[in-house]
Amino acid sequence: MTSHTTRFAPSPTGYLHLGHVVSAMHARAHAGVSGRFLIRIEDIDAQRCTPELSTAVLDDLAWLGFVSEGPIIKQSDHLPRYRALLDGLRAKGLIYPCGCTRAEIAAHSTQRAPDGSLVYPGTCRHQPVSADRVPAWRLDMARALDAIGGEPGWHEEVRGRIVGDAAAFGDVVLGRRDNGVSYHLCVTQDDAMQGIDLVTRGTDLFESTAVHRVLQELLGYPEPAYAHHALLFGADGKKLSKRDGAEAVRNLRECGTMPKQVLALARAAFTQAGMYADR
Ligand code: GLU
Numbered sequence: 001m002t003s004h005t006t007r008f009a010p011s012p013t014g015y016l017h018l019g020h021v022v023s024a025m026h027a028r029a030h031a032g033v034s035g036r037f038l039i040r041i042e043d044i045d046a047q048r049c050t051p052e053l054s055t056a057v058l059d060d061l062a063w064l065g066f067v068s069e070g071p072i073i074k075q076s077d078h079l080p081r082y083r084a085l086l087d088g089l090r091a092k093g094l095i096y097p098c099g100c101t102r103a104e105i106a107a108h109s110t111q112r113a114p115d116g117s118l119v120y121p122g123t124c125r126h127q128p129v130s131a132d133r134v135p136a137w138r139l140d141m142a143r144a145l146d147a148i149g150g151e152p153g154w155h156e157e158v159r160g161r162i163v164g165d166a167a168a169f170g171d172v173v174l175g176r177r178d179n180g181v182s183y184h185l186c187v188t189q190d191d192a193m194q195g196i197d198l199v200t201r202g203t204d205l206f207e208s209t210a211v212h213r214v215l216q217e218l219l220g221y222p223e224p225a226y227a228h229h230a231l232l233f234g235a236d237g238k239k240l241s242k243r244d245g246a247e248a249v250r251n252l253r254e255c256g257t258m259p260k261q262v263l264a265l266a267r268a269a270f271t272q273a274g275m276y277a278d279r
Contacts, residue, residue: 003035004198004225008066009187011042012053015248016060019202019232021266024066026229027200031069038194039068043076044181060249064259073194075186082181082189085219086137086174094144094218095174097135098124111170114207119170137175141167141214148217154209157227164210172211188212192221203228232269 008024010016024039031037039061043049054074075082089095100123109118120138129135144166145151151164174185191199191212199209206228216223232247252262 003032004030005036005038005195006031006198006200007038007040007191007194007196008061009040009042009190009201010057011045011049012057013045013048014053015250016057017247017249018262018266018269019247020057021064021249021262022229022232022270023200023202024061024064025263025266025270026227028066030198030200030227036069037066038070038196039066039072040190040194041072041074041076042183042186043074044079044082044179044183044186046076046179049076056250060253063253064249064262070194073190075181075190079179079181082186083175085185085189086180089139089174089218090137092147093140094147095137095139096125096171097129098138098171098173099129099133099135100124113169113172114165114210115169115204117169119168120172122171125171134177136173136177137180138171139174139214141169141171144214144218148214151210152213152217152223154213154223155225156206156209157225162209164213165207166210166214168207169211174215184208184211184215188215188219188221191224192216192219196224197222198225198227200227200229202231204231230270 006027008027010020010023028037039058041054041057043054058072086095098120100120104123105118105120108121108123110121111119113119124135124138125140151166153161153163156162172182172184174182176182209226213223215221249262252265257265
């Protein structure tokens, strides 16, 4: 098996659950014998990610035997570094300020992006934002695609060469108005900075890769390969999340379940989910 630098990058919006464990196992397995498995905490959302939850997630991972083979990055410690990237994109005229509220976007948007979000109708692309509004910063996707010569592709482990559809996401937010950064921006920066050459994650993020590939090209970062894993679903048919308390590693721990048993549970649930790998 080839070796890679991979990462498990949870957002600590709740306790670690079996879906996370599958993701961590997937990343570690893909690192191979002489590769590196890294852990990164994606906690830029200060409302939803608390320091207590970050600590709990890291503690559960350690209890399960997941060791980061390099420094653990906490994105909240590096906000100025991500914001600096926006300065470069701003200087090139590739991002613009947007003062629209959610309600205004909902009133004017006519399309949904592949991730289910509303496609920005472009209202602020060519007009100034009124001074009483703190702006978000959006990527001018058409300009960005022009600057890099069209949609970049990527290699996916199972599906082979993929042609992206970043245009379908429209002008995504790169700098949120509350913290000046965004998931797309931070994940792109950190994957490059940590030398991740194989990005492993759930199929729910498959389409977003198109946006990350655009950013990698704009920022001059190398192209990693990608491997997606099937998602675990709760009894209600929805993706496992922090709402599924029964699946939280913390609860299993408190009931006396041993790490090996938790890993076996995750493996069994994953084998079952694999049957529905394409959602
Ligand atoms: N932090 C993201 C999440 O927990 C994953 C990001 C990624 O793997 O690209 O859903």
